Amino acid sequence: xxxxxxxxxxxxxxGTSLLLITVFVLLQINRYLQQQLKTQKSLVTRINRALPxxxxxxxxxxxxxxxxxxxxxxxxxxxxxPGGLETILELADLLNEPVRGLDPAHGQFRDFSVAVIxxxxxxxxxxxxxxxxxxxxxxxPKLMHxxxxxxxxxxxxxxxxxxxxxxxxxxxxxxxISHTTISHTTPLYFNTRKLLxxxx
Amino acid sequence: MSALKQLASRFFGGxxxxxxxxxxxxxxxxxxxxxxRSRIMSTPIPQQLTIPIGAEESGQIxxxxxxxxxxxxxxxxxxxxxxxxxxxxxxxxxxxSGVITSIENSIVADHSExxxxxxxxxxxxxxEALQLEPHSDYSQLPSTDIVSLIRDAGIIGMGGAGFPAAxxxxxxxxxAPEFLIINAAECEPYITADEALLRERAGKVVAGAKILKRAxxxxxxxxAIEDTKPDAIAAxxxxxxxxxxPETPCExxxxxxxxxxxxxxxxxxxxxxxxxxxGQHPTxxxxxxxxxxxxxxxxxxxxEGKPCISRFTTLCGKALKTPKNFExxxxxxxxxxxxxxxxxANNKQMSIVGGSLMGNExxxxxxxxxxxxxxxxxxxxxEIATSKPEQACIRCGFCADVCxxxxxxxxxxxxxxxTDTTQLIEHGLFDCIECGACDYVCPxxxxxxxxxxxxxxxxxxxxxxxxxxxxxxxxFQFRQYRIKKEKEQALSRxxxxxxxxxxxxxxxxxxxxxxxxxxxxxxxxxxxxAAVARVKARRDEKNK
Numbered sequence: 001x002x003x004x005x006x007x008x009x010x011x012x013x014x015g016t017s018l019l020l021i022t023v024f025v026l027l028q029i030n031r032y033l034q035q036q037l038k039t040q041k042s043l044v045t046r047i048n049r050a051l052p053x054x055x056x057x058x059x060x061x062x063x064x065x066x067x068x069x070x071x072x073x074x075x076x077x078x079x080x081x082p083g084g085l086e087t088i089l090e091l092a093d094l095l096n097e098p099v100r101g102l103d104p105a106h107g108q109f110r111d112f113s114v115a116v117i118x119x120x121x122x123x124x125x126x127x128x129x130x131x132x133x134x135x136x137x138x139x140x141p142k143l144m145h146x147x148x149x150x151x152x153x154x155x156x157x158x159x160x161x162x163x164x165x166x167x168x169x170x171x172x173x174x175x176x177i178s179h180t181t182i183s184h185t186t187p188l189y190f191n192t193r194k195l196l197x198x199x200x
Numbered sequence: 201m202s203a204l205k206q207l208a209s210r211f212f213g214g215x216x217x218x219x220x221x222x223x224x225x226x227x228x229x230x231x232x233x234x235x236x237r238s239r240i241m242s243t244p245i246p247q248q249l250t251i252p253i254g255a256e257e258s259g260q261i262x263x264x265x266x267x268x269x270x271x272x273x274x275x276x277x278x279x280x281x282x283x284x285x286x287x288x289x290x291x292x293x294x295x296x297s298g299v300i301t302s303i304e305n306s307i308v309a310d311h312s313e314x315x316x317x318x319x320x321x322x323x324x325x326x327x328e329a330l331q332l333e334p335h336s337d338y339s340q341l342p343s344t345d346i347v348s349l350i351r352d353a354g355i356i357g358m359g360g361a362g363f364p365a366a367x368x369x370x371x372x373x374x375x376a377p378e379f380l381i382i383n384a385a386e387c388e389p390y391i392t393a394d395e396a397l398l399r400e401r402a403g404k405v406v407a408g409a410k411i412l413k414r415a416x417x418x419x420x421x422x423x424a425i426e427d428t429k430p431d432a433i434a435a436x437x438x439x440x441x442x443x444x445x446p447e448t449p450c451e452x453x454x455x456x457x458x459x460x461x462x463x464x465x466x467x468x469x470x471x472x473x474x475x476x477x478x479g480q481h482p483t484x485x486x487x488x489x490x491x492x493x494x495x496x497x498x499x500x501x502x503x504e505g506k507p508c509i510s511r512f513t514t515l516c517g518k519a520l521k522t523p524k525n526f527e528x529x530x531x532x533x534x535x536x537x538x539x540x541x542x543x544x545a546n547n548k549q550m551s552i553v554g555g556s557l558m559g560n561e562x563x564x565x566x567x568x569x570x571x572x573x574x575x576x577x578x579x580x581x582x583e584i585a586t587s588k589p590e591q592a593c594i595r596c597g598f599c600a601d602v603c604x605x606x607x608x609x610x611x612x613x614x615x616x617x618x619t620d621t622t623q624l625i626e627h628g629l630f631d632c633i634e635c636g637a638c639d640y641v642c643p644x645x646x647x648x649x650x651x652x653x654x655x656x657x658x659x660x661x662x663x664x665x666x667x668x669x670x671x672x673x674x675x676f677q678f679r680q681y682r683i684k685k686e687k688e689q690a691l692s693r694x695x696x697x698x699x700x701x702x703x704x705x706x707x708x709x710x711x712x713x714x715x716x717x718x719x720x721x722x723x724x725x726x727x728x729x730a731a732v733a734r735v736k737a738r739r740d741e742k743n744k
Contacts, residue, residue, distance in 0.1 A: 053669035055676045063676060134675035135682075153672050 043094075044072045050090045052083040055133035056155030058107045063133065076100070081107035082154065113169040114152045115159065119144050121166035128158035128167060216437070216452045218427070219470050224604040225458035226637045228389050228557065230428075235392045235516040235523040240400055242510075242527045243540065245296050249321040249531035252308045252570040253292050254280040256317055265300050265319070272297045273329035274507055277319050288367050291354040294321065295509040295529035297328040309534055309553040309567040309576060311360065313560055318568065321531065332505035338411050339445075343369075346415040346502060353501035354508045354571075358493030359383060359462070360554070362572040365494050369415045371483045378486040379472055380418035382409045382495050384425035384432065385455060385462035388555030391575040393512040394492045396525040398425070398432035402439040405492050408499030409450065410443075416488050421450055423492075424471050428457040459557065460635040464489055466604045478631050493574075511571055515541050517578035519548035528569050534576055535565040541578075549584055552577040557636040591644040599638035599648065605631045609638040609648050616655040621662065624655055632656075 004010060048068035059079040061067040071077050077091040078100045092099040102109060117128070117137075124142040129135075136152045139145030147158075149172075159167045253261055259282040265271055271294045282288040302320035310316070335341060335349070351366035382405070386394045398405060406423075413421040425433060433454070440450055455461055455470050465476045468487050476482050482489060490498075493512055500506045509530055516523035521542030528537060534551065535543075551562035555575055562576075577583075599609035607628050615623045629652060638648045689707070 048673075049666070049669075051669070052665070053672040053676070055672065064673070133679060134672050135679050136675070151672075151675060 040072055044068050046094055047071050047077075047091065050083075050087055050094060051080060052087060052153075054082045054153040054155045056082055056153070056157060057133075058082070060106070071095070076103065078103045079106040081109055082112075084109055111171050113154045114149050114172045115147045115154070115156075116149075116168050116170045117145055117147055118166040118168065119146060121164055123164055125163055127161040127163065131157045131161045133157060216454060218454050219424070221470050221473060222456055222458055222461065222604075223466065223469065223606060224602045224637060225460060225466075226602050226640050227457065228459055228640065230457075231389045231516070231556070232392045232395070235390070235514050235525055236396060236399075238522065238524045240396050240512065240525045240527055241540075243529060243532060243537065245323055245325070245327065245529065246532055246536045247323055248301075248533075249295055249298070249323060249529060250306055250533065250568045251277065251292055251295065251319045251321060251531035252306075252310075252316040252568060253278045253319065254282075254290070254316055255312065255314050256305075257314075258282060259288075261317055263303065263319075267300050267303060269300045270298075271300060271321070273327055274332065274509065275330055276507075282364065287370065288364050289351065290356055290364050291352065291507070292319070292530075293354060293507040293509050295531055296321075296323055297326050298323040307562075307564050307567040308570045309562060309573040310570055311554060311558075311560060311572070313563075316570070318531075334505040335502050338414065338502050341414075341502075343415045343417060346411060349502055350415070350498055352507070353497070355494060355497045355501060356508075356571050357491055358497060358511060358571065358574070359491035360572050360574055361464075365490065365498065368483070368488055368490065369412070371481075371488075375486075376417035376419065377483060377488045378419050379468075379488070380409075380413050380416050380421040381467065381471055381487060381489045382412070382421070382423040382492055383462060383464070383467055383489050384423055384436075384492045385467055387426065387457065387459040387462040388557055388559075388575075389459075390516050390577055391514050391555045392516075393514045393525055393574050395429050395432050396514075397492060397496060397512050398429075399435050401496065402432070402435035403442065404499045405495050406436070406439040406443055406450065407503065408495035408497070409490075410445070410447065411498050411502050412490055412495060413447075418488065420448065422453050422471060423450060424453045424455055424467055426457040426461065427454040459637065460604055460633065463604065463633050463635065465633070478628060508571060511569065511573065513537070513569060513573055514575040515578070516575070517548075517552075518580040518583050519544050519578040530569055530571060532569045533565070534562060534567050534569070537569070537576065538565065538578055543578055544580075547580040548578045549581045550579045552579055556583075557640065558634065588645040590646050593644055593646060596643060598641040598643065602637040602641050604635060604637065605633055607632060612655075613646065613648055613651060616651045619655070619658065621659055624659065629655060629659070 044065075045068075048065050051064040051068055053064050055063045057063070058081055059067045061070060067075075067080070071091070077095060077097065078088055079102075080087050080091075081102060088102060089099060091097075115137075122139075122144050124139060124144060126139065126141050126145070128145060129137045129139060133155060134151060134153055136148050137145055137158060138148060147167075154169065154172070156169060159165075159169065259280045261278060261280050263278045265275075265277050271277065273294055273296050275294045277292050277294055277300075279289050279291045282290065298321045300319060301322045302318075304318060304320070305315040306318045308316045308318070338346065341349075347366050347369045350369065351364070355365040357363045357365060357368070384394055384398060386392065409421060409423065423436060425436065427433075433452070436452060440452065443450075453471050455467070460466055461470060464482060468482055468485075468489065469475050472487060474485050474487065476485055476487075497508050497511075501508065510527050511530065513526050513528045514523075515526060515537050520538065521544065523541060526537060526540070534553075538551075551565055552559040553562050553567070553573060553576055554560060556577065559575070559577065593610055593613065595610060597610070600607075603609055605628065611627055612624065612629055612632070615627065616629075632649075632652050634649050634653060636649050639646075642648060
């Protein structure tokens with residue numbers, strides 16, 4: 001037995017197989033980790049898709065995507081008032097969690113509404129323009145501003161900074177954008193994702 | 201089979217054949233005899249007309265008249281553009297002379313329970329008409345002229361879907377369709393408008409069908425009718441015999457009387473054997489279909505020059521003393537027609553627009569006749585099925601047997617209950633034609649169709665909000681990108697202000713090239729293709 005083990009050929013075979021096994025295991029670990037990363041990424045996109053994209057920041061994050069990332073890392077998913085009950089249910093389903101009611105610290109459910117500027121009262125301070133997360137307000141310094149209604153997400157962020165309180169949130173039946181609005185006004189914006197990747 | 205064909209041709213004359221291919225379907229009691237007892241009656245002109253233009257959501261409405269304007273019969277009142285390309289414009293004409301009193305939203309006797317923009321017309325009773333331009337020898341007209349005349353007459357599908365007739369014809373403009381099918385199958389209980397029209401004016405319908413054939417350049421044209429309408433078949437046979445033009449003869453196809461045989465896809469399958477795939481349009485399969493009412497309206501529009509200002513509507517139901525068919529002006533209120541039929545108001549339980557299976561309840565009798573109102577029912581209590589309590593699905597499978605779209609209604613029901621959107625779409629929820637055959641046979645009285653309607657609505661709104669959120673996300677990302685760029689620019693301006701003019705020029709060039717990058721290549725190529733097509737079209741027009 002001993003001479004067989006101490007034979008150089010046997011040692012070579014055992015050594016090679018050990019090496020191969022190690023390499024195989026390492027490769028498997030690598031694959032597993034990559035898959036994990038990928039699922040996490042796709043989980044983020046899926047969570048992000050379930051969020052209403054109003055970019056209102058009521059969850060405490062600057063936008064829906066950061067909140068989606070945070071949810072995927074374990075934050076509670078019941079902090080999104082504009083998404084309504086549907087978003088909560090969808091997220092609970094996605095994350096395989098029990099359904100929890102909306103966290104009252106982050107607001108209450110509300111119907112979809114759109115910001116409307118009382119234009120004769122507007123003093124043209126541009127503060128609401130800077131606050132709008134989706135560039136839906138049009139206007140210049142010391143000139144009247146107006147909200148482009150189909151682009152307004154109803155996030156409320158423009159109401160607070162207005163020094164003369166001339167912005168109302170008015171109930172709207174449902175968010176809807178006509179296809180013509182998209183194609184006519186914003187052919188440029190469709191490649192932003194690609195561009196963002198290129199610039200960073 | 202050939203023996204049967206021979207037998208059929210002996211009984212019915214040369215071009216008559218039977219078609220027997222049907223999928224699913226039910227055979228409810230027809231209740232058609234009451235309204236067929238009397239001839240079609242043209243309604244007297246009411247004091248007030250409310251002419252529907254269309255729902256505001258469905259298209260761009262441009263009004264051609266204002267409140268207080270005096271209008272004459274056949275005058276164009278408004279145009280609704282259903283598409284931005286201007287090809288699907290549907291004009292609305294004045295049914296009689298009078299003064300415009302209002303332009304507001306009001307209820308229309310229609311399948312889509314939404315309000316439509318309507319023009320109120322106070323009738324002056326003079327019935328002053330504009331001069332019409334008849335084209336009695338339509339065989340001389342090129343097909344594009346026929347299509348544009350049909351479009352100017354404001355004709356839409358009279359069967360119920362209301363798709364602009366000219367659009368259907370121009371859609372298959374590049375390659376001529378193989379079949380033109382005139383749909384005379386009126387399978388729903390109570391409705392007899394098409395049958396009455398064929399009994400009395402088959403000649404004009406056949407002429408209209410010939411015009412449609414000329415406009416669509418179809419190789420074969422077929423009139424499909426159920427075999428349970430002997431009077432209409434005889435009238436059609438007579439009209440086809442009288443027609444001595446040298447063109448390809450019309451074929452008459454008799455189909456079994458089954459509900460819903462008159463549905464577009466089902467009828468195409470029955471007559472031609474072609475099954476239209478989910479998501480495809482019949483014109484992609486070389487078939488174009490028009491209703492007999494449309495064919496009649498086309499005849500009037502071309503040969504007599506009349507725009508579409510009236511339609512044939514059945515009034516029936518046990519609450520009416522004399523149910524009959526009317527040639528009603530568009531914009532006539534439902535209660536005016538009910539009065540003409542001698543309504544017993546105490547007896548009436550419910551007003552229904554459409555047939556008894558696919559129809560909707562009318563919320564108000566003030567609702568007006570529009571171009572797609574084929575039937576109004578004043579139902580008394582004995583006619584309305586008492587709603588029995590819903591019971592659990594016993595998986596009998598009757599619904600799957602009768603489904604004309606070959607769907608699995610009980611599966612769909614289960615997925616609807618759990619709102620499993622992906623499964624619903626995969627199981628073909630959007631191929632459901634909402635015929636109600638499954639409701640009719642369900643032994644557990646489950647309201648299947650209304651469940652599907654709800655699910656469809658839920659999925660549609662969900663898709664719309666997803667579209668919105670995608671758009672908002674893009675806007676948000678673009679804003680962040682913009683802010684980042686502005687910061688960078690501000691920083692670079694600070695660091696090297698010495699070489700300012702040169703830097704500015706460089707920056708402009710850079711910004712320009714970036715802007716060019718913004719517009720995706722796809723968009724650019726699409727624009728180029730569109731421009732090339734436009735130039736080609738212009739050249740073609742010049743050559744003509």
